[in-house]
Amino acid sequence: MKLLLVEDNELLVKELTKQLKAAGYVTDVAASAMDADYLLKESPYDCVILDIGLPDGNGLELLQHWRQQEIATPVIMLTARSQWHEKVEGFNAGADDYLGKPFHTQELLARLQAVISRSNGRALSPSKQLSFGGITLDESEQTVEVGEQRFELTAMEFRLLRIFLLSPKKLLSKNQLSDKLYQFDDEKESNVVEVYVTHLRKKLGKSAIETRRGQGYIFHGLE
């Protein structure tokens, strides 16, 4: 799960990336509107966290620009401008959610989860857990329930399983998966997806993830 955090306050960025990482997100940071625009057009993100007051421009205008270019990546506005008329402007510009500063990290994480599942066409279950075909992911605990059993997940396993749960029954290429697992400037190891798919199969059962040779993987759950 890959995020783009557009925020120019270094301290805030430092702490927030740590917490986002702990929650299983890969986060790229852009400290200016220009960087953000470049990064978003270069690689796929599952969600953008966007500040309004940027050193080289206005976040709202940037968002409008993206929406005009039909870039549909979900965007959460994270801004000090939290009056209602500003929220109205934010949503009108194409934001998917709006959170005022100062904020609780838990609140941001909950909204990220909701926005990302919605953008994948998957409304969250009432318990706000991702679930498909008898496999349920607990995002706060980073564990998985397979029928009656519960397994701990490593950070990478968790990230990979979440990607699968958000797009079940869909063919996902190795590149698509590794893009979402790594930060923009990380060195990508070629076989890492295969390694973690193998790990997941041990916990979920062999048939949960189908391999299409030369194409990628399809997640089936326990069916």
Add this chain to the structure above:
Amino acid sequence: MMSIRLKLTIWLTSLVLISSLVSLIYMESMLRQAFHDSIIDRLHEDISEVELVTHLNNGEISIQTQELSGFYKPAYSGRYYQLNAGELELRSRSLWDQHLDVAKLEAGETRVWQAKGPKKHDIQLLSLGIPYDNGVATLTVAQDLSIGRKVFREVYGSKLLGNLAMLIAMIVGIFIILHSSFKPIAGVKQALAKLRQGEASSLDIEQMPAEIKPLAETYNGLLEYTSVQIQRSRNNLGNLSHGLKTPLAVMRQQVEVLGLKDPETAQVLEQQLQQIHNMIERKLATARATGDMLPAAQMVVPRDIDALRNTLCKVYHYKQVQVKYDIAPQITRLPMHREDGMELLGNLLDNAFKWTESQVLLRIWRQQQQLMLTVEDDGPGVAEADLHKLTRRGKRLDEEVAGHGLGLSIVKDIAEQYQLEIAFDRSPALGGLRIMLTHTSSNA
């Protein structure tokens, strides 16, 4: 104060009335005098004519009537003469059986007077004392005034009618002139009304008469100045609060991290941060609520409410909420700055969305001179005992009634700035909480 137009109307009309009246009275007396003078002149001519044919010498007294004008012949013709010499009295035929009462005069003396003559008509008389053998004879000529008067009345009456017509024309003229010269004032009134309703942001100077132009220009200048000032202080306050919130966000992050090691300290700090945050939100909302503002910046209904509803539906995407409006069609604006109105209604609707099962009702209408606004929901509502706590002034709502926190505090603060009365009760239609705002407008 009496309006200038009414004052001018009264003054001009009475001036015209008085001057016409005076001129009529003066004219009448002039005419009457002239008429009188012409009759006297005429009598003087008559008397010299009669005197010429009168013979008073050597005991013989006679008047050569055939030498005189035929007017003296028909009975009661209106022109008469009479000669009194001692016991003798010679009368014109026209006097018929009547006789004029004539006082005796000295030689060369004349007398002019009026009396009742034949047929009881007023007559004008002129007598002259003429000396003869052994005494003074009195020759008198007279003229019936009734014919002349009749003519005079006709002439004067037609003049009076003419004057009356003129007078009416003048008064109508005054009304028309005043009306047309005060038309620009009506234009100014309309321009002001437009301004008030927010259809214009300044007075249209081109349309103003020269007398009012400087006033309008000053007004426009003042309007611009205040709106710039208000905008400036709004921006400054906005910048201040935004500037404070990012460091606050950093602090809260740090406190959350600290919470893993030292939960007690973190909790204390967290509470303080929360208080600072609430303070900023509340003070920002109220300090920006300037009360008076350019009407063009007012909240437009239902456009702005639609925008709020759409936003709230996105914020509460996991709920299926139906928002119904019941807004009186003649209400197109709320008398508050758009940003304040959005903040007020945003928080009211947010509160309703938070508690509702599925229905929210917003009503705006005018009752007598009051603007009324209610927001109702079908949620659990607030217990009777807690309702009055919501209404209490100066209390922090988040301390009082759980769940109706900062948002309603901001609503109360803004309401106070705009002198809106706020009341809470149970919604008769939906069963949840009903919040009612009343605005007693002075210029509705």
